[in-house]
Amino acid sequence: MTKRSSLFSLSRRRMMIMTSTLATAALVAMAGFTPAQGADDPRNGGDIVFLIDSLGDTWIPNNSAISSFQGHIWGHVTDKLVYVDAKGEASPWIAESWEQNDDATEFTLHLKRGVTFSDGTLLDASAVVANLDIWYAGRTNEGINPIGLFPKTYDRAEAVDETTVKVFFTAPTLGFIPTLGYHGSILISPKTLEQPAAEQADLGKTSGSGPYVIDSWREGDFVKLVKRDDYNWGPEAVGHTGPAFLDSITYKLVSEQSLRVASVQAGQADVAYNASPQELQSLKEEGFTTATPRYLGFVNGWAINTQQAPYDDVKVRQALQAGIDRQEIIDTVYTPDWLMPQSLIQSNVPGVTDQSDLLAYDPEKAERLLDEAGWTRGPDGIRTKNGEQLTLTVHPNPYLATARSVDELIAQQLGRIGWKVDIRAYDVVTFGERVRFGRPGVPAYEVTRSFIDAGTVASILTSANNAENWFALDERDEKLNELRDSIASAGSHEVRDPLLDELQKYVLEQGYFIPRTQIVQRIYVQSPRLTGEVYNGVAYASYYTATLND
Amino acid sequence: MSNAYSVYVTKRLLQSVVVILLAYVFTFIVVSILPGDPVTNVLRDPQNGFTEEQIREIIAAQGLDQPIPVQLWSSLSSFLTGDLGLSMRSSRPVATLIAEVLPSTLILASSALGVALVLAFAVAYGTQFLPKRFGQDLLRAFPSLFLSVPNFVIGLVLIHLFGFQLGLFRVIEPNSFWATFFAAIALGIPVSAQIAEVLIANLDNESRQEYATVARGRGLRRARLFAKHLLKPSSLPVVTVVALTIGELLGGSLITETVFGRTGVGSLVQRSVAMQDLPVLQAIVSLAAVVFVLINLIADLVYPLLDPRVKLVGGTRHRGATSTEPLQTLPGR
Numbered sequence: 001m002t003k004r005s006s007l008f009s010l011s012r013r014r015m016m017i018m019t020s021t022l023a024t025a026a027l028v029a030m031a032g033f034t035p036a037q038g039a040d041d042p043r044n045g046g047d048i049v050f051l052i053d054s055l056g057d058t059w060i061p062n063n064s065a066i067s068s069f070q071g072h073i074w075g076h077v078t079d080k081l082v083y084v085d086a087k088g089e090a091s092p093w094i095a096e097s098w099e100q101n102d103d104a105t106e107f108t109l110h111l112k113r114g115v116t117f118s119d120g121t122l123l124d125a126s127a128v129v130a131n132l133d134i135w136y137a138g139r140t141n142e143g144i145n146p147i148g149l150f151p152k153t154y155d156r157a158e159a160v161d162e163t164t165v166k167v168f169f170t171a172p173t174l175g176f177i178p179t180l181g182y183h184g185s186i187l188i189s190p191k192t193l194e195q196p197a198a199e200q201a202d203l204g205k206t207s208g209s210g211p212y213v214i215d216s217w218r219e220g221d222f223v224k225l226v227k228r229d230d231y232n233w234g235p236e237a238v239g240h241t242g243p244a245f246l247d248s249i250t251y252k253l254v255s256e257q258s259l260r261v262a263s264v265q266a267g268q269a270d271v272a273y274n275a276s277p278q279e280l281q282s283l284k285e286e287g288f289t290t291a292t293p294r295y296l297g298f299v300n301g302w303a304i305n306t307q308q309a310p311y312d313d314v315k316v317r318q319a320l321q322a323g324i325d326r327q328e329i330i331d332t333v334y335t336p337d338w339l340m341p342q343s344l345i346q347s348n349v350p351g352v353t354d355q356s357d358l359l360a361y362d363p364e365k366a367e368r369l370l371d372e373a374g375w376t377r378g379p380d381g382i383r384t385k386n387g388e389q390l391t392l393t394v395h396p397n398p399y400l401a402t403a404r405s406v407d408e409l410i411a412q413q414l415g416r417i418g419w420k421v422d423i424r425a426y427d428v429v430t431f432g433e434r435v436r437f438g439r440p441g442v443p444a445y446e447v448t449r450s451f452i453d454a455g456t457v458a459s460i461l462t463s464a465n466n467a468e469n470w471f472a473l474d475e476r477d478e479k480l481n482e483l484r485d486s487i488a489s490a491g492s493h494e495v496r497d498p499l500l501d502e503l504q505k506y507v508l509e510q511g512y513f514i515p516r517t518q519i520v521q522r523i524y525v526q527s528p529r530l531t532g533e534v535y536n537g538v539a540y541a542s543y544y545t546a547t548l549n550d
Numbered sequence: 551m552s553n554a555y556s557v558y559v560t561k562r563l564l565q566s567v568v569v570i571l572l573a574y575v576f577t578f579i580v581v582s583i584l585p586g587d588p589v590t591n592v593l594r595d596p597q598n599g600f601t602e603e604q605i606r607e608i609i610a611a612q613g614l615d616q617p618i619p620v621q622l623w624s625s626l627s628s629f630l631t632g633d634l635g636l637s638m639r640s641s642r643p644v645a646t647l648i649a650e651v652l653p654s655t656l657i658l659a660s661s662a663l664g665v666a667l668v669l670a671f672a673v674a675y676g677t678q679f680l681p682k683r684f685g686q687d688l689l690r691a692f693p694s695l696f697l698s699v700p701n702f703v704i705g706l707v708l709i710h711l712f713g714f715q716l717g718l719f720r721v722i723e724p725n726s727f728w729a730t731f732f733a734a735i736a737l738g739i740p741v742s743a744q745i746a747e748v749l750i751a752n753l754d755n756e757s758r759q760e761y762a763t764v765a766r767g768r769g770l771r772r773a774r775l776f777a778k779h780l781l782k783p784s785s786l787p788v789v790t791v792v793a794l795t796i797g798e799l800l801g802g803s804l805i806t807e808t809v810f811g812r813t814g815v816g817s818l819v820q821r822s823v824a825m826q827d828l829p830v831l832q833a834i835v836s837l838a839a840v841v842f843v844l845i846n847l848i849a850d851l852v853y854p855l856l857d858p859r860v861k862l863v864g865g866t867r868h869r870g871a872t873s874t875e876p877l878q879t880l881p882g883r
Contacts, residue, residue: 049722057825058640140607143641145593148600201641218650219640220821221813222722252722254811259709263721266714429824466601 046548047248048530049269051260055220055253059203061192062138063145065184068521072273073223073251074186075540076244078208081109081128083235084181084537088296088350093235094123094187094209095180103491104172111163115233117189119207125159130190132157132167143197147184149452151176172491175453182452183538209233211244211544223251238534238545245532245547264288264525270548271541272525277334277402280523289526292337293535294518296349297450298457299341300400301515303470308443310390315373317511320392323366323417324410326359329517333405341515343504344457348537351454351493353501358508359515367417375418383418391420395435397446398428399521406516438472445470448519450538454500458484461507471512479506566843571626573839574832578625581828582618589614589638589826612638625832635829639822644833647818654725655814658733658806659799663792665738669696670745670788677750678757678780679772690750696743701802705736705809724812737806741795748791752784786853793849796841 056067061078064070081095095109115123136154138146155168169176179185189207192200199205203217211234212225227244234241252269254260260272261279265286275283280290310316330338339347343355375383375390383390392414396403404425411421426434437445447470451457462477462484463469475481483503490496507513522539532546589612593605600608609615613624628635634644676689712718712732719728756762757780765775804816815834822830 051722057821058642060641063641138604140604141611143608143611145600145608146604148604152601197641198636198643218813219642219647220651220817250722252811253813254721255808256706256811258706259721259809259811262710262714266717268714268720269722 043547050271076212078186082181091237109165291524292520293539295539300519302444307472319366319369322362325361339518344513393422458487570839577835639825639827661734662737666742669742674749693743708732733810
């Protein structure tokens, strides 16, 4: 601790006073606790450094918990009511058990006893109600956003007694329980939540109930976490409930990708986040651990704008579906760690069904469909109809480093069957501005999205209830509307699952959605000394269960 | 000091305030009229799942739905009362954000300036006094070489060589002595090129002057000639170049900070530009304006100390004296 502080000390005098105060406090604290705890367990101890490419924008819990960078820190500093594992299965955590009524509009959560936030506040029913309320509504006039993914059907929550919470919804909300294990649903001390936004934005003043607490941090630089010795309420699903083993985890921002990996290779850090896929094979051969966990959500693919010619023609869309060689994408751009898509949603999502037949590469079929649709090859090999060339304009997703390479490969594949592909790459801001679902000039919107529950999938596909209207169909496709409504009102999985299967089949058959590969958005390269980490349903690595070996 | 001098100082100070205010207003207008609205972009990111109504509420809460003149006025008036406001991006006080990053950048920039000066003077000395066969001419190529190798390449090479191979420093501790030292070298090398070029040109010029020829004819030792007679007049324009270089040090620090994993003003600017975080950009631009005004003032004050002739010229022209003017007087004499 003293070492780190002095390394970052710049305004010397002030820092020295602070450092020595902190160091004294730490020594006193350590003298008080360490002999009693853990020394008997050989797995205990160790400090790791995790190199990350960004630390995101703000630390206001509601505004930041959804970010793909800050999720790493929140995952160690806070707990959730429910644990969702890599298979999308929900299991007890702070909520020991739960019940729901028949039409999924009322839920009762039973909480663990004796859980405390790091500021000493009890994590009881009233703390949970405070969290549910702010997740749903935020305090927008103060700049504290609601959590966008939280069910909009939320009505209210009541603390029945110290460990029982009842939650009411205005409509069936089957996805509520998985939501509690997801992204933004992090439990924060009510004392922190009462603070104004500017205070909540100071990570050092935020208290969660997680296995680690913030030791020190600096914006855009680093966050150091130290373990909480009295932690005893980890999720059963990870096979450990007591205090963490590692003493500290330091997240350090290193924006250069090559430097992150080289630092781990040089033994100066333990984990490098987001390495390039092409490097993974050689790193494995050098003995480093690599991980490419998938998150629950949509596969990487295109949502087609059905209002833009020629993509208003089902045959053209079907030709696109058949004209892409997905195996070649994995072989060329990625590694065998990446998986073929089986549907429009990732294969670890509960409710997914295998639709691989609809995604088979069949260039002859694609050519036949295009012939039937009236697109014939011109002298330069490009198909035309009424003097118009068959073109597809794509915009690589700027958040996904490999998106452009995939687009380039697909351009070659489609080129062989007479399609002209234009690739227009934009930076993040311009992309956000110009490229939207169903926007004129955007025939194919590249999707990289995680979601809470397969039930929400249907509601974003059309324009009903302000939904995102992915395929610019509005309400024109009656079959899709029907499926959407029956999925949304389903009160049980038995009723819903066959409907979900039908929806997946229909969307792919119609060529509304063109899957490319299952998405991996988080790539980890790890020193072999570090073992035992766990990846949850959002593909975040948790080092709560990890140990350092020599 | 004389009455004329205090009038001069008052005028210069007023000028400075106007420059800073104009910089403030200009930044505001530029950022406001830039296409793209990152705030709504972030909110509209479908992953966040906000409804249009929620987005409107959030925008209104930040005052971003007001007309630009109204926004400018409220921003400017709080700035004038010393309130830098909250960052739109992180919701933390702008003053805190700047206070956190400033020391690191000041240390890097001043060390880099030190490196640049030492290098520039060493190269310039070499071009004058190294024997021809020991590469006097080769040294003359150094400044263009220094300028043409990109800053980040130097940085990456230094990190791989001294950080990873020799283990002198760790990338995760960018503020340690050695990490700062090598970052200062990476940043100082291109800056030294400009200083060296001006210095070499002036040394060439001065050593052709009569007094230098006379001194050499009388058998004055080369090193003594350099230190005693040539260095002082040749350094004069260096002051101007150094003043101009401060901008480059701050600009170049962005790349160096990124490569070396340092958190400083550069990385704060980068993040704020990406998000069009107006309050932070305003504060930094105003700060930069203050720094430039101060440095130019200092440069003007240093001149008379190095060359008494400047004072005479400056005395009659104090109304509009800027640091570049004395440089223009040089070739004429």
